[in-house]
Amino acid sequence: MQPPQQPPGLQALRDIVLVGGGHTHVGVLKRFAMNPEPGVRLTLICRDTHTPYSGMLPGYVAGHYTYDDVHIDLRRLAEYAGARFFSDEAIGIDHEAQTVLCRSRPPVPYDWMSINIGSTPRVEAVSGADEHAIPVKPIHQFNDRWQRLLQRIETHGGHTRVAVVGGGAGGVELLLAMQYRLTRELAARGRDPTELSFALFTRGEQILPTHNARVRAHFRDTLACRGVEVHTATEVVDVEAGRLQAADGSWHPVDEIVWVTNAGGATWLRDTRLALDDDGFIQVDDTLRSPSDSRIFAAGDIASQVNHPREKAGVFAVRQGKPLADNLRAAVTGRPLTPYHPQAKWLALISTGDRHAVASRGGLCLAGDWVWRWKDGIDRRFMARFNDLPPMNEKSMQAPGVSRVVLDEEENAQAISAIAMRCGGCGAKVGASVLSRALASLEPVARDEVRVGLHAPDDAAVVRVPPGKDMVHTIDFFRAFIDDPYVFGKVAANHALGDIFAMGAEAQTATAVATVPQGLEAKVEDTIYQMMRGAVEVLNEAGCTLVGGHTGEGSELALGFAVNGLIDAGGDDGASESMLTKGGLRPGQTLILTKPLGTGTLFAAHARLAARGRWIDAALASMCQSSRQAASCLRENGATACTDLTGFGLLGHLVEMTRPSGVEAELALAALPLLEGAEETVAAGILSSLQSANVRLRRAIRDQADWVEHPRYPLLFDPQTAGGLLAGVPAERAEACLAALHALGYTRAAIIGRVLDPGKALEPIQLTD
Structure with a gap:
């Protein structure tokens, strides 16, 4: 007997993983965006954030179109569809475990999968x-x-x-x-x-x-x-x-x-058990499903319909979007699949470089400038479907309805329990078996000082403080702002470690606190694993051992760490020669910032579908870059004060340095390194929710009314996540320090101002253009 339908509220009862961002998959994303399937979670795995439309590539090469004219922004489209976007490349399939093997991240589980990766010239x-x-x-x-x-x-x-x-x-x-x-x-x-x-x-x-x-x-x-x-x-x-x-x-x-x-076909497909034709393309039946694995579909150039062989042409990939979406929806809801028969003849519009084209279909041949205009109109309308995203209708914006996903009895019981029967005791802890399975394969770096940790779990961790060392403690916690738990884990760990590095300390141990949305045990387990795998990679690189933590269930994914660090012990007055504090700025020093600004406005724009995918890619790459080597470089070049930029923004953190140091500071707005897109989103009035609180510090700026209209002025208050280090370095060593930072990979590090003697004015910050 089929179990009853599921109660509303759970986002991930089943996972459909789309491998590749080809023309068919963009059609699938758009169809699910306009008509979501409650309980179904889409994940797009693609190496490139911007996927080109092949029909416009010659026009781009000829100079008739810009880069953005001919590319679909996959990260933005995925966000619109409520799908997760994983920026990576598939390299294999584990059919038994039902996971996609990726080049640079943990395997991604699927219930159903579709492959649309195009062909590869041999x-x-x-x-x-x-x-x-x-x-x-x-x-x-x-x-x-x-x-x-x-x-x-x-x-x-x-x-x-x-x-x-x-x-x-x-x-x-x-x-x-x-x-x-x-x-x-x-x-x-x-x-x-x-x-x-x-x-x-x-x-x-x-x-x-x-x-x-x-x-x-x-x-x-x-x-x-x-x-x-x-x-x-x-x-x-x-x-x-x-x-x-x-x-x-x-x-x-x-x-x-x-x-x-x-x-x-891609060479990695040869190592799967999927049936391939002589050219390495995935064979599929009339429903676009692989005959050798009923949970895997394929479309576009990578697929070869056994009963309907056709030339590799973009028109077929585009037209497969609807039948593929419909059959994926049918598969996940337990309904029959529908056969798809491609047309025998198709229209090809082939350009001649200039604004002239030829129409070819069967025995038809039409040529002229008007054919190019016809082609141009068709292509632009196609691109507009995926780049000019219309507002979601009211129905789709409502909470998920009752799911049609078919679950077995055990899964059904888990779903009902996740929604209606969770107690709030013990911080709504995740079950021990789920947690132990999720953490079983993690391998935190070993440190001799850790006597009791994850390698020998107990009620609490036991860690020795080495002789001649002082402890440095910090804690950070925030909710996920992206839908990739692995990358979020990396960013959260980097964010927490920033305070340790800014103090001039080495990271020793970390304790995690995580909140995971309720759901089926398998989905919760994978979310924990993906997130903690990303975090542990960052912690291990920093030589920091994860020694324990607490994981509970809640409405949103969130992660934080209490991190302990070590620094050379100071004297009786607490001072340590290796310690960098906010109060160590000296007049005459140069201010250096190691990473660009703009994460706050960019992710606010991302949530509103107003940011380009490549802007978000660059922001995430910056957030995932550790500040460990930057901190060492700053110390080696004589830095006496340092802080990491986080929620208070550049101005807030600089004010925190000038006050205890008894100095003033000058910032050059033109010199501020900015993430790509940050000026555009700020100019559009898109700001972080924390911006208004940070703007209250504008009273620290001398003649601030003169700078309000400057396009970079709002970015002084932009809250940063896993931001760079701000340090005071002796002026005579600043250029050498900057060159060393660039050589270490901090390519956007910049000299942004200087430290001044205290004056009579109440405002400690001066701005220049």
Whole structure:
């Protein structure tokens, strides 16, 4: 008998994991955004935050579109859909454990999974191609190489020979786009476009073999008119620096080679038990499900429909979005799946580099500037579906309704208990078995001073204080501001350790306090594991041992640490030569900040879908960077005062330093290092909820009314999470200190001001532009 439907309130009864951010998966995210399935949690695993729309790539290369015009912001779309975004790359599947193996994070559990990672040009199949050619996919790598080629041709003279290997529509269209852009760049600089030459190589007897004769003739004429060498029936068998070899033994000189052929499936798929075709693509049935694992679906270029083989074209990936979303929804709710039959003929709109295009469908061939305008309109409307996100309707904004997810009897009992039967005693502790399983595989770094810790759990940890050392204690705790528990664990640990490093101490031990949302035991266990795995990696890197903690259930994910550190013991007056305090600023010193500002405004914008995904990526990378080496560098360069920037913002923490030091300080607003996007979100009026409390300190700024309209003024009050260190360094050593910080990887570290003698004014902070 089927168990009763679940009560409302639980977000994660079942996990659907989407591997890859291809055209099909963006359609799935949008459909779930507009019609959420209560009890179903979506997770998107993708290496790239911004996924390109392949139909607009030639237009981007030709210079008709900007980067943002042709990319879908996956982090923003996932946030809109209520999905978790994990910035990583899948490298395997554990079918028994039902987990996705990732390159740089713990395995991610799934109940159902879909793969939409596109195809990969097999450059390794041709000797030297992997080293000397650039495949068009992954597109982010191609774009990096393309930008370098643009820069090189713009700044250096001499002849450059560009070759494209692959005579299909993709290769021809890309070559024409590259030629159009590069020749225009040379002409704009008054240089001779004949400095460039282009060649197309294809092993086929003709170009565009899947299109009709009129289309092929149109492009043969276009290539000839543009002076492109076309080598048909020419298979490339070897590539060396500056040349490539054909199967007939002839060598052809080239400077840049773009590879747009021999695509296949990702190599890691070979080590799964998924059925693959001869090219390494995942075989799927009419419902887009793998016949070898009923819990795994695939779509787009990586999939091969056994009963309906089709060319690898973006139109199929786009149109698979609806049937894939519907079948994932059906699978998770126990309903029958629906077959999908792709169309036999499709419209292809192929551009010629300039604002001209050809329409091809069956025997149809239409060409003209108007076809390009038609294509441009179609492409822009497609992108608008995913980048111009409409407001959510009232129904979707309401609390989750009754779930249709089918659970077994034990899971059903857990779900009901999680909502209605939890007591508040003992801090609503997580069950011992769940907690022990979640923590079992964690391996905190060992320290000799720890007598009793996680390696031998007891009622409390026992830690020795080494002779000649003083203890440094700190504590931090905050709720999750991102939906990735692993990354959140890293940030929370870095945030807590910042106080220890700012004091000039080494971290010794940490005790964790965590709150985890209620749910099925398996989901709670994984959340704890992911979060603590991230935290322990950071603690271990700092030489800090996790010795215990407390985990309870609550409405939101949250994590904090009580951290103990060690510092050389001071004298009877408590002073220690190695200790850095807030009161150690000296007139004449230079103020150095080791990380950029802006986390508060950026994550406020992220919650409102007003931040670009790459801005959030950069902010998280900054937050995950430890301040341990920065603190050592500052001490080695004579710093006498230091603090880490957190919730009070730059101004608040600087005021905390000037008062006990008996000094004033000058800040140069133009010198402040800022995270990308921070000025844009502040200008839009998007501020952290803590901003208003921090702004009360504006009375510490001399002539503050003169600076209110400065675009960077609000960022003085922006609260930071896992922010940088602010230190006073002797002026004569400041430049050397800054260079050393940059060499250590703190590339945005900057000199932001100086320490002044105390004056008669009440306000201790002066601003300059």
